[in-house]
Amino acid sequence: MRYLSHTQADRQAMLDVIGVESVDALFSPIPEALRATGLDLPAGLGELETRQHLEALAARNRIYGGASFLGAGSYNHFVPAAVRSLTSRAEFATAYTPYQAEVAQGTLQHIFEFQTALCELTGLGAANASMYDGPSALAEAAFLALRHNHRERILASAGLHPEERQVVATYASGPGFEVSTLDLDEDSGRTLVPTASELEGVGALLVRQPNFYGVIEDLRPLAEAAHDAGALLVVSQYPVTLGLLAPSAQVGADVAVGDVQPFGNARAFGGASAGYLVCRQDLVRQLPGRLVGQTIDADGKTAYALTLQAREQHIRRSRATSNICSNQALNALAATIHLALLGPRGLAELGEICVRRAHYLFEKLLEMPGIEPVFAGPFFNEFALRLPLPAAEFSQAMRARGVDPGVELARFSGGNGHRGGDRILVAVTEMNSPEDIGRYLTAARAVLAGETAPDPAAEEAPDA
Amino acid sequence: MRYLSHTQADRQAMLDVIGVESVDALFSPIPEALRATGLDLPAGLGELETRQHLEALAARNRIYGGASFLGAGSYNHFVPAAVRSLTSRAEFATAYTPYQAEVAQGTLQHIFEFQTALCELTGLGAANASMYDGPSALAEAAFLALRHNHRERILASAGLHPEERQVVATYASGPGFEVSTLDLDEDSGRTLVPTASELEGVGALLVRQPNFYGVIEDLRPLAEAAHDAGALLVVSQYPVTLGLLAPSAQVGADVAVGDVQPFGNARAFGGASAGYLVCRQDLVRQLPGRLVGQTIDADGKTAYALTLQAREQHIRRSRATSNICSNQALNALAATIHLALLGPRGLAELGEICVRRAHYLFEKLLEMPGIEPVFAGPFFNEFALRLPLPAAEFSQAMRARGVDPGVELARFSGGNGHRGGDRILVAVTEMNSPEDIGRYLTAARAVLAGETAPDPAAEEAPDA
Amino acid sequence: MLEMQPPIFARSRPGRRGFDLPAAGVPTPGGPEDRPGSIAGLLGEVEMRDEPPRLPELAEPEVVRHYTKLSQLNHAVDTGFYPLGSCTMKYNPKVNDELTGLPGFAELHPYQAVEDVQGTLQAMWELEQQLLELTGMRRASLQPAAGAHGELVGILMIRAWQRDRGEGHRDTVIVPDSAHGTNLATASMAGYKVVEMPSSAQGLIDLGSLKETLSRHQVSALMLTNPNTLGLFEEDILEISRLTHEAGALIYYDGANLNAILGKAKPGEMGMDVVHVNLHKTFSTPHGGGGPGAGPVAVGETLEPYLPAPLVARRPDSAGTGGAADLEGSADTYRSPEFYFEQERPKSIGRVRGFYGNVGVLIRALAYIISMGGDGLQQATEDAVLNANYLRARLRDTYEIPCDRMSMHEFVASAGRQKSYGVNARDVAKRILDSGMHAPSIYFPLIVPEALMIEPTETENRETLDAFVEVMRQIDRESREDPELVRTAPHTTPVRRPDEVLAARRPVLRWVPEDPVNG
Amino acid sequence: MLEMQPPIFARSRPGRRGFDLPAAGVPTPGGPEDRPGSIAGLLGEVEMRDEPPRLPELAEPEVVRHYTKLSQLNHAVDTGFYPLGSCTMKYNPKVNDELTGLPGFAELHPYQAVEDVQGTLQAMWELEQQLLELTGMRRASLQPAAGAHGELVGILMIRAWQRDRGEGHRDTVIVPDSAHGTNLATASMAGYKVVEMPSSAQGLIDLGSLKETLSRHQVSALMLTNPNTLGLFEEDILEISRLTHEAGALIYYDGANLNAILGKAKPGEMGMDVVHVNLHKTFSTPHGGGGPGAGPVAVGETLEPYLPAPLVARRPDSAGTGGAADLEGSADTYRSPEFYFEQERPKSIGRVRGFYGNVGVLIRALAYIISMGGDGLQQATEDAVLNANYLRARLRDTYEIPCDRMSMHEFVASAGRQKSYGVNARDVAKRILDSGMHAPSIYFPLIVPEALMIEPTETENRETLDAFVEVMRQIDRESREDPELVRTAPHTTPVRRPDEVLAARRPVLRWVPEDPVNG
Numbered sequence A, B: 001m002r003y004l005s006h007t008q009a010d011r012q013a014m015l016d017v018i019g020v021e022s023v024d025a026l027f028s029p030i031p032e033a034l035r036a037t038g039l040d041l042p043a044g045l046g047e048l049e050t051r052q053h054l055e056a057l058a059a060r061n062r063i064y065g066g067a068s069f070l071g072a073g074s075y076n077h078f079v080p081a082a083v084r085s086l087t088s089r090a091e092f093a094t095a096y097t098p099y100q101a102e103v104a105q106g107t108l109q110h111i112f113e114f115q116t117a118l119c120e121l122t123g124l125g126a127a128n129a130s131m132y133d134g135p136s137a138l139a140e141a142a143f144l145a146l147r148h149n150h151r152e153r154i155l156a157s158a159g160l161h162p163e164e165r166q167v168v169a170t171y172a173s174g175p176g177f178e179v180s181t182l183d184l185d186e187d188s189g190r191t192l193v194p195t196a197s198e199l200e201g202v203g204a205l206l207v208r209q210p211n212f213y214g215v216i217e218d219l220r221p222l223a224e225a226a227h228d229a230g231a232l233l234v235v236s237q238y239p240v241t242l243g244l245l246a247p248s249a250q251v252g253a254d255v256a257v258g259d260v261q262p263f264g265n266a267r268a269f270g271g272a273s274a275g276y277l278v279c280r281q282d283l284v285r286q287l288p289g290r291l292v293g294q295t296i297d298a299d300g301k302t303a304y305a306l307t308l309q310a311r312e313q314h315i316r317r318s319r320a321t322s323n324i325c326s327n328q329a330l331n332a333l334a335a336t337i338h339l340a341l342l343g344p345r346g347l348a349e350l351g352e353i354c355v356r357r358a359h360y361l362f363e364k365l366l367e368m369p370g371i372e373p374v375f376a377g378p379f380f381n382e383f384a385l386r387l388p389l390p391a392a393e394f395s396q397a398m399r400a401r402g403v404d405p406g407v408e409l410a411r412f413s414g415g416n417g418h419r420g421g422d423r424i425l426v427a428v429t430e431m432n433s434p435e436d437i438g439r440y441l442t443a444a445r446a447v448l449a450g451e452t453a454p455d456p457a458a459e460e461a462p463d464a
Numbered sequence C, D: 001m002l003e004m005q006p007p008i009f010a011r012s013r014p015g016r017r018g019f020d021l022p023a024a025g026v027p028t029p030g031g032p033e034d035r036p037g038s039i040a041g042l043l044g045e046v047e048m049r050d051e052p053p054r055l056p057e058l059a060e061p062e063v064v065r066h067y068t069k070l071s072q073l074n075h076a077v078d079t080g081f082y083p084l085g086s087c088t089m090k091y092n093p094k095v096n097d098e099l100t101g102l103p104g105f106a107e108l109h110p111y112q113a114v115e116d117v118q119g120t121l122q123a124m125w126e127l128e129q130q131l132l133e134l135t136g137m138r139r140a141s142l143q144p145a146a147g148a149h150g151e152l153v154g155i156l157m158i159r160a161w162q163r164d165r166g167e168g169h170r171d172t173v174i175v176p177d178s179a180h181g182t183n184l185a186t187a188s189m190a191g192y193k194v195v196e197m198p199s200s201a202q203g204l205i206d207l208g209s210l211k212e213t214l215s216r217h218q219v220s221a222l223m224l225t226n227p228n229t230l231g232l233f234e235e236d237i238l239e240i241s242r243l244t245h246e247a248g249a250l251i252y253y254d255g256a257n258l259n260a261i262l263g264k265a266k267p268g269e270m271g272m273d274v275v276h277v278n279l280h281k282t283f284s285t286p287h288g289g290g291g292p293g294a295g296p297v298a299v300g301e302t303l304e305p306y307l308p309a310p311l312v313a314r315r316p317d318s319a320g321t322g323g324a325a326d327l328e329g330s331a332d333t334y335r336s337p338e339f340y341f342e343q344e345r346p347k348s349i350g351r352v353r354g355f356y357g358n359v360g361v362l363i364r365a366l367a368y369i370i371s372m373g374g375d376g377l378q379q380a381t382e383d384a385v386l387n388a389n390y391l392r393a394r395l396r397d398t399y400e401i402p403c404d405r406m407s408m409h410e411f412v413a414s415a416g417r418q419k420s421y422g423v424n425a426r427d428v429a430k431r432i433l434d435s436g437m438h439a440p441s442i443y444f445p446l447i448v449p450e451a452l453m454i455e456p457t458e459t460e461n462r463e464t465l466d467a468f469v470e471v472m473r474q475i476d477r478e479s480r481e482d483p484e485l486v487r488t489a490p491h492t493t494p495v496r497r498p499d500e501v502l503a504a505r506r507p508v509l510r511w512v513p514e515d516p517v518n519g
């Protein structure tokens, strides 16, 4: 076994030091009745064979490259090689949570930088070191709000991602917090501003920006309504938009959450990436999870350390703000590095490319017979369409032509996905080149025309 | 440009410090007549587009995986992930030649370890820090021998790799050393022991082990003949054999060379890997290239440094033992790490697998009508066959079935390869699984039977 | 040269960039007349940013050097011994990182059609089967992102089960006083009251105190760790299980310490109802400086209906071809590839994160288990336990070992003796750092004063263990002869004892350009 | 903790292993009766090893930790400033490493059929075209593995050309005394006598001395570097070229310093006959602690027939489909894919290495050139020259600059002034190491006493250059105030001034178990 170094001679010598006869003696504290007799698992494989097994699995997955137009919370953004190169450095990857600050300044400082970057993006005052993902960050943010204003009701926009809504509901089920829903305007797709009575007793108003259907919300009136009712506005965001759209604080958010997957983290079937949670400075003692603070060391040098730990489980135990212990530090690092490479201009440009390409594809698709937008509200790089045929059929026919055309919305009405429904959610990023978009259009036209045989050769170049 | 950091403001400020008006002034030493006016190269591409271009190129290559049976100096051996992980560490990869020993102990020590490993494998006393590749190491070894015994003739076995023979000839052309050829026994394929007159004035006898046709040479009589004539025996080796075969020194080699590609270095279309050159301890001052020695530092601590530099170009200039400056340090490191992972038992086992699989395939192929061995001598994991059809035809038909069956020997009789000839050189390694071997046999049977359509589904499992 | 670095924001210079983006390359449909083709025009009535966020502006080489140098300030498993108790800092195989990075895994979108994701579903399914064999449980969810997340899932399942049986009034979770903080925090996050039970003198659960607590409270669940945080196996586990179940409560088994018992004992056979497993501990996935981890949760019969949805399932009669023919009459699926998601689980507590879990971590763990095999995992456990007991035997002379019995994969020493010379556990830990090793966990578990919780793991060789013993002995000597040296340690690290009080009193949680400290 | 490590051999313990191999999995045909199925039996009459080689025996975690810790003892471009003159230690883009590692490139065997290797052939062809545009030459061989290897190719081509014209008696190569050692060693390796010409007071080639040398010797070639090793452009280059050619000799252009002139001047237009290019310098491929590099050689019309074979060629009328139809009547190829090897070049000097070159390095360079583009390369040159002149301007107060004129991408300072305080160039260099920066090249070129050859490269920002100036000024101050501090530097590195005299007098070139030094 290549990962173990003891030889039998080592083992015997060590048993002698311990003063027992055999390895079995070491396990004497385990009652006889429980002593297992081996494992029903195959013998170990060498690295070559392990690789062959996993490579065969990877080959069973189908990768669409730039011809994938799926979003809905996981986006096809470019990850620069420097991000992989740096995050794979053993000093980052094989370290633990920075409990011994003196030998963990690397981790502590990059978390401090992550916190700073999130504050800059959102305009809010305090970010933590990361959460498991966007949805769980939203649930924790709702709890934060309820702790702050001592309430027990959560009002959730129908524009939340269905899965994040479910996560909030699951978290709320323990303490029994109530979660009710705020509808969308049928025309624009924007969240309707809640009335005072809807907000009665509500501690947290949860809104997604852009919302699940891609529509950019107008947050100011929602914030006002929430604040008038003594509730906090919690915004769940697609952070790429923050290079162009007004920062969260400016439009009234008290807490902002999201997932940094678009920054430096592969889609990886949905994980791992990192959630973030940023709040107003005055709410900092309600933050869940780790926080890094800057301080000075015994010699007066700038140094970093975990701070405000009295909020955390290992100190406060049952009165902690959350049970979170391990978070997603390495994924947060990937995001920090990617943001440092992008800089403010890069982030804005990235947003622009996404917006332009998405709007181009949108306009072109609307020219096709029977395709209609689901909502009229403004969108960034993702939009929902109504198709003249079942979405599952459309998707299958498109995939036969090498294009994964978008997420079938019926997937979220229960079941194992896409049965029935004519709506599809399409996302466009910098990875979908003009040629990929042309391919989408050609394929869609063929599918709508009822052509059966895929013709991978013919592609449409955009008339740029 | 993402690799450059100056802004226009930076540039202006720096020009001010220099005291010139414009960047153009910096280039004033270049005569007007020579001043280029731009470059006829396309505009730079972002990382995403650069990646797309190179990925498209990589996709134009065909990779056979375990179904590749090509050797002839470049072997399909497994490279453990730890090798890639460690050699890609920036501290190794982005450092220069260790001129400042105090900040290069990492490089210096791993070279020292490489030297040690090669001495252990060959049984010889002194190895250098690496050469460009096996063939150029052989040429340098021949020069070393001629320097040592002040002669000007090289006698080269016909069992050398044709390309290494060519490299020796090219190197020899400068000073005008004579290179003559020693034939192989037509039956066994082993190098014929040279007569005294053939060895007249010869300074270096060059032999390959196993030779180009895979035949394991009997080195002792060759060594004796060489030594009797005052020549040195230089052996060019496939180092994987050294886990099982007698060490070079034991059978009379004075100098051993080879390429560590099989240890930790990808085939990569033939480069980069690293050549090695090991010689008898007493010849050390004739060694070309860098050498690392162990010494002590100002505090008496063990330390490493480049040593015996008086042999090298930067000190001895025109009287250096070679002009080599940069070598293949990172590839040598890959080999050292791979050898450390393998250890003595692993290396022997690796050889065993190769031998067993090769001999199995060999026996099975000989059962097929019209296939015959070219030579009767013993072989390790590579063997030459005579086919009942043109090798080019065989290869093409096999490749249509997904198997790259071996190197067509006609490739080495000039021209762009494989025209005519019925001989093929087949190599088998641990990467060619029993299933791959079965696939080879099934395909070969079909090709010999004159079947036209490839049938990738039917595969033959070895009757193990 | 290990030198502190300025924050990357302080390195920023306006106008630099580390990234070149492609042109949009498509025509922009007209916006309003006054802003044709502009982004604001495209977006319509949307509030835009006035000023760009103050992200750092740097070229790529500057970014690479910054983070390379930051990395060098870290201790890590690959750079040295890391006997941090309860954290299982074992070697993280390199090949697993590479395999997880294969484009077939890394570039998969979570909502691709089920027939396009068979490879990853198979990987998840295989891992689940392996974990079930190792824990002796019935079914597992791979969704939780870490151990604590798994705990939350487990406790919410228990709560849902109890409400289903009309016992929603059970409002208490009990934990031993040696428990990890996450256990208590989890229980209260799920709305429970938490009662801590004092451990016995042997460091184990005291049966008398368990009985009493069970009778005095409306107990919903007992949470325990076995081996516990002292590294001791709960010898009365079967009795504990019987008593708890008789009282109508379930048992949550914190499997963070599973490394101690692979192939030796199974929580399922101990009567445990729900177990979480830390893939980033026992199953060798890298900790990443604090994550990502993964905390799959495995359950027995009672809780199976409550697992988070979706679960990965395999069609029992599948030919393994991954074909796309329709499967008639199945409520859960609409096609018949070999693997699929079981979505409709009416009693499920629901999701606890988006998508399906930290899939990249799952794949690493699968590769690890496949590489080790059953025998290898058992050997790993044996060596982990051997290493811990070896260190315990060799340190016993110089350090107090409060519960000095056969331990499992870790044990707890105390700096109590050294305390009498004026040196506490923190001082000992800091002084260890000067030797190029990491310190043990300190002041945990809470029941041992001046605790030093030592977990060597199985991937450390004997030479390293012996070197650690030497360091510990030397520190003991120093504590007697020159306690000031220890009290002011570390002396060789890039910084020394950052002022945590200051950090908490005046929290500086982000870089601000005006801040003179950051110049 | 930067600590020296024992040699990996000293860490070995019998019986450990870091690698698990698959079973052979095939039946073994019978050997001789007495050794059926044994390896010795399979191999037949072959002398086997009596004892295994003493390679280290270690588990994978031990190997990984060993080399991780070794790596930490290195300074590298990614960890800090590296102004090593003549070596062009610029940033090595990470994406290029990844691209070279794509299986489509990395797993290609050099003897695969030409239609199976079109991608790599295209990459090589594209790189050749780019290099020709940058150098102004006609054709290039990508075979040489490094700069010196390229020099050998160049000089052997010149020799072959001269022999062809019946001038084999020309036995001399001339080089300026500022030349890099490889130039001289190359010439003598190719069987030439070497004559060194003294440089002019300005540090340039002295036309008078050139004329005289040309007339006094049977000159075959002049080797020069431009900009030369002082960082100065040979302003009389056209005249040098005319004189040399008139004398019947050719000029070899050492292109190691091409970084200074991309898009600004082309060797081809200077009348150069052959040029090598260091891809591991100007074209950003990593140096790897001493290699691999690549030294493509580009030639003009005269030498084109002599280039090493094979060359990569592109069928001019190719449709780019990579089809495999036979091409009638071509002597060089037998199929008609777009790219192919030109093998038959009757005047070729032949190969200088196996296969085709350090292909992985070539791919990295291609990716770099594509990323930079024409404008980017020109900007890189401008910034490289700007940085060098900026440093020169800022250091001029404190250090002598023997040829203090507009320099190109590097310049040579001298510690002559400091020498008078008892501190030499080596001492200055060692003291620089204490600042976390690398030292310049020292004592080279030979014509400058106490030379400090400084090449910042274009990928360094101004802050780094300013920090270097501060360090240099501080060392100057120290030289005056506390020369002992400088003379005994470095003080903060893992080792200090290894004893090179001892190393050479009693060479220990390998680890031996008996050696007490290694414990």
Ligand SMILES: Cc1ncc(COP(=O)(O)O)c(C=O)c1O
Binding pocket: A324, A325, A326, C086, C087, C146, C147, C148, C149, C180, C182, C183, C225, C229, C254, C256, C257, C278, C293, C294, C295
């Ligand atoms: C005993 C125990 N339980 C639970 C946890 C929490 O695991 P995680 O950090 O993955 O949430 C830990 C980790 O520190 C632990 O040691």
Ligand SMILES: Cc1ncc(COP(=O)(O)O)c(C=O)c1O
Binding pocket: B324, B325, B326, D086, D087, D146, D147, D148, D149, D180, D182, D183, D225, D229, D254, D256, D257, D278, D293, D294, D295
């Ligand atoms: C001017 C000059 N010429 C030639 C060389 C030799 O190049 P290489 O080390 O690649 O052989 C160098 C490298 O140090 C150099 O600086």
